[in-house]
Amino acid sequence: GGGGSFGGMQLILSAFSDPATHVLHCFTSSVKKGHPDEEKTGLYLTKYRQLVRQALDKELIEPLCQRIETDLRLASFARDAASVRGGKGYQSANPKTDPQGKFRSVLEMPPLRCCGIVVDVKDEVRQYLERTFYKFCTVALHESATYSKMRAIAGAVYGLELAENGLPLGSFQEHVDVVQILRNIDVFVSKYNYDMNQQVFIQRRPDEGAKFFSSISLQCVCKSVRHHGLGVIEESLDLVHQCLRKRFEALSQILSSDRLHSLIAKELRWLSAQMNVTVKGYPYDRATELVAEIGKLDAADKTDSSSKSLLERLRRPVTEIGNALGFIRTMKSAEARLRSEDSMCSPSDAAVASKELARAWRSSETGSLIDSVSAGMAFNPGSRKSHLNTLVQMLREDAQGTETSRTDIFYLLIPALCIAWTEASLQGKDMMHKQNLTRDTFFVDDGFAFGLAYLISVLGQEQQFDEIGWFSSVREKFEREGKALSSVIGSEEAKRAAALASQKSSYFPSISRKASGQEETKTDDATAEFDELATAKIKQRSLSTLEREMNTLFFAMHGARILLRNNPE
Known part of the structure; x- marks a missing residue:
């Protein structure tokens, strides 16, 4: 479990912390104050901490990051393949049954302490994934959707809340001439x-x-x-x-x-x-x-x-x-x-500014030049x-x-x-x-x-x-047909609800009706009513789609006509 893994890991790191304490004690007791070797005490301790941190990264952090990244990529590809084949897609890992679930127990460990430094494994993995996703997304922007899926899987399976990369969704800018x-x-x-x-x-x-x-x-x-x-x-x-x-x-x-x-x-x-x-x-x-x-x-x-x-x-x-x-x-x-x-960038009162500059520089040509430049920079939409x-x-x-x-x-x-x-x-x-x-x-x-x-x-x-x-005319046509389809759907749904209510009220089947074929007729009628309801809903969706397209065209054309009528001259 997570508690056992943390306890064993922390005991090992505590064992590595003991030499640092002894090294610091030995140097402090043997080196007098003001001695040239006094500064080396902190240097040796820093190098020892770096050695322990490098070993921790090499043996735990880096393999864990790479394994989780590989798992996220495979999960994303499996989900895409399952969606194409119509399967169930990727299933979240169960920490008790799936070997990959053990990674989550490591991520849920409290921060590790060694030689005066604190290492949060979950935060280290999160930073690694954010850095990796950003780097690869900048190289292949068309894969931005894939990395978005991987971020979602990381949150669902491993509890990693990864930040967005801040890049535009699959877009980049280059010079247009x-x-x-x-x-x-x-x-x-x-x-x-x-x-x-x-x-x-x-x-x-x-x-x-x-x-x-x-x-x-x-x-x-x-x-x-x-x-x-x-x-x-x-x-x-x-x-x-x-x-x-x-x-x-x-x-x-x-x-x-x-x-x-x-x-x-x-x-x-x-x-x-x-x-x-x-x-x-x-x-x-x-x-x-x-x-x-x-x-x-x-x-x-x-x-x-x-x-x-x-x-x-x-x-x-x-x-x-x-x-x-x-x-x-x-x-x-x-x-x-x-x-x-x-x-x-132009002065609020170009005329006053040009006169002051002309008076200061005693040059009327300078003032005229500033007047012409300011007039050219002035923006008048009308x-x-x-x-x-x-x-x-x-x-x-x-x-x-x-x-x-x-x-x-x-x-x-x-x-x-x-x-x-x-x-x-x-x-x-x-x-x-x-x-x-x-x-x-x-x-x-x-x-x-x-x-x-x-x-x-x-x-x-x-x-x-x-x-x-x-x-x-188009608007009236869509409105008229929409009301008719809504009426048909409402009546068919009412019939279907009444039929379901009648079936629930009848607890015992009638043998005579089965023998006479009435049960088969009733089933055929229910199937026909269901087909009519499904057909009406399909027609309603199609009509709504056409209406939306026509409205888009109408508003676009109306706006274009306004632009062409608007003559600022």
């Missing part, structure tokens, strides 16, 4: 997704063999802009405009299909006929039918060698347009942050030029110079595109939980909402889109 991103802006917007709230770009699919996703945050862009200077932001406007124009031309080319245009024109005629009668918005079921019709149209048209569907080829340019706009917004946010930080509005005007001028008859009813495609985006978003989130990534893997894609808001602003179709009431 915005100039290189701008030079390859077409590749960048196609490989990264935009998070509007955090202003972070996340890689859509990791590179082959990589164990982590690359991301570009606002902090990384700030560092790069500070390195290159604020002039790079003005240069980025033309490059992003060229990227937007390419995507808009690709979108216009797809919309130039006569079959697609006739299909959308048919929807326009139906909507015009129904808006003044009973329909208050564009129905969700109608949009689903439109998605199916576009799918049939895509199956009939094999002119494009791409394996992507027509809606996918329509959705991708919209998303890439939003990603490009998001990058411009991130650049402007970086500029605002840098100007705000620089303005803290005076910032809106690059988003500039890009809207630039692409609007480009669109006016081309044939717009094919894009004048683009807003009627938005419901079908929203449904396609919802399906792609759910597939991307589901792929996050798989090891073999066969398609794009992402959990956020605000670029699509940003691109939709930008396109309807460029085409001047904001009012038409609001009039069809798409998101209001």
Whole structure:
């Protein structure tokens, strides 16, 4: 037991402490005060303590730390393997039956004392594991989840409360060059997704063999802009405009299909006929039918060698347009942050400061120079030029110079595109939980909402889109179906509760009912009711998931439209 182990260990260390006492007594009695060898007394005692401590580390502390570390690694791997095979996973060690449980009895020993030093075995093991986990986590950040599991197992099995390593969860920062991103802006917007709230770009699919996703945050862009200077932001406007124009031309080319245009024109005629009668918005079921019709149209048209569907080829340019706009917004946010930080270094009253310096140095040129520098450092958010509005005007001028008859009813495609985006978003989130990534893997894609808001602003179709009431119709549809499913689930649960109550009230089975087959019929009815209840709950979860995705799209698009309307000029 723990008490026996401690007693024996402490007796051994006490035996090692006896020579130290005799050495100190001999030197104290034989060496007179003021003798040169008097200082060696403490030196000999210190060396003896170091010798005992080294022996204790070599024979007890280090082997114990290594054995516990090995056990934690094996336990973590066993838990992962069991979760993959569907087993029970790792079972906590029992100190009475498992040999590994003896380690805990050693860890629970009181601190050991020897030669005036105190050694806490549990604290030594804890420091070793924290140091080891931190070192290996910095080398392989993708294994941070593994070391988190090992910390949890150490607390459950050995009672070791290990501190977190303080590192970001599987992430690290390295230099990001915005100039290189701008030079390859077409590749960048196609490989990264935009998070509007955090202003972070996340890689859509990791590179082959990589164990982590690359991301570009606002902090990384700030560092790069500070390195290159604020002039790079003005240069980025033309490059992003060229990227937007390419995507808009690709979108216009797809919309130039006569079959697609006739299909959308048919929807326009139906909507015009129904808006003044009973329909208050564009129905969700109608949009689903439109998605199916576009799918049939895509199956009939094999002119494009791409394996992507027509809606996918329509959705991708919209998303890439939003990603490009998001990058411009991130650049402007970086500029605002840098100007705000620089303005803290400028004097509160630049005019007075420049006059005093000019009077002191008797140089009017010095005061003028300080005035110009302070004016350049001054940060005024209201005076910032809106690059988003500039890009809207630039692409609007480009669109006016081309044939717009094919894009004048683009807003009627938005419901079908929203449904396609919802399906792609759910597939991307589901792929996050798989090891073999066969398609794009992402959990956020605000670029699509940003691109939709930008396109309807460029085409001047904001009012038409609001009039069809798409998101209001979606909200009413989900609310109506949600209430219906809740009613079905409530009634089925009531039936099931009544059936269970009737079974409990009947203590003796009826032989006649078994003979007549009524018992089998009752069992079949209960099974059917259970299937209906399970089906209703599955539909409810699916409906809730779709509603959450649509709400995410609605709020992202609403925020993007506010950004595009806000013109600080």
